[in-house]
Amino acid sequence: MSLYAVQAVLILDSAGERVLSKYYQTPRASALATSPVAEQRSFEQKLAAKTKGVNDDVLIFDGHLVVYKQLADILVYIVAPLDENEVLIFQTLTTLRDVIDNALNHRVDKSNVLDRYDCVALAVDSVVDNGIILSNDSALTSERLTRSADEELTMPTVDFSETGFKSMFDFAKGRLAQAVRHQLV
Structure with missing residues (x-):
C-alpha cells in the first residue's frame, strides 16, 4: 500500500x-x-x-x-x-x-x-x-x-499579539470540532 x-x-x-x-x-x-x-x-x-x-x-x-x-x-x-x-x-x-x-x-x-x-x-x-x-x-x-464562493469560510486576519494567538487557537478549535461533528453525523 x-x-x-x-x-x-x-x-x-x-x-x-x-x-x-x-x-x-x-x-x-x-x-x-x-x-x-x-x-x-x-x-x-x-x-x-x-x-x-x-x-x-x-x-x-x-x-x-x-x-x-x-x-x-x-x-x-x-x-x-x-x-x-x-x-x-x-x-x-x-x-x-x-x-x-x-x-x-x-x-x-x-x-x-x-x-x-x-x-x-x-x-x-x-x-x-x-x-x-x-x-x-x-x-x-x-x-x-x-458550495458557492461567497459561502466559503474566510480566515480571520492574523494578529501576532497574545490575543491574536488566542483568537487563532479558538478558530482552529472551532473548525476541528465542526469537522469531528461532521464525521460523526
Whole structure:
C-alpha cells in the first residue's frame, strides 16, 4: 500500500470510447501513464470489451487491479497497482460515483457528463489527485463542490499579539470540532 494508490481514473461510454481519462505519473506508475495516447486508447478498448455485460466490480486486467461501476450508459474505472488494497480502491470508486451523481443532480449519463464536463473533472480531482486518494467521504466532498464562493469560510486576519494567538487557537478549535461533528453525523 502506498500514498500513490491510483494509476488512472477512466470514464468510458458503453462502446468503450473515452469520455474522461486521467493517467497519473507517480513513483508507482505503470507504463500506461507515459505511453502514447494510442496505447492508452487500446488499453481502454480492451478493458471495456472485457467488462461489457459483466456485473463484477473488481478484476485483474493486464497487470492492474481494476474496479469499476456502470452508471446508466457510462462506465467509471479506477486502475491501481496489483498490490493495492482493493477495498480502499473500491471505496474510492464508490465515493467518486456518489460525488459525480451529486454534481450532475442525479442525472448521470454520457450527455450530462459531456455537458457538465468541468464539474465531473473537478469531482475526479476532488477525490483523486496525482494518484493520491484525497477523500473517501462523498458527502463532505460533494458539499465542498457545491458550495458557492461567497459561502466559503474566510480566515480571520492574523494578529501576532497574545490575543491574536488566542483568537487563532479558538478558530482552529472551532473548525476541528465542526469537522469531528461532521464525521460523526
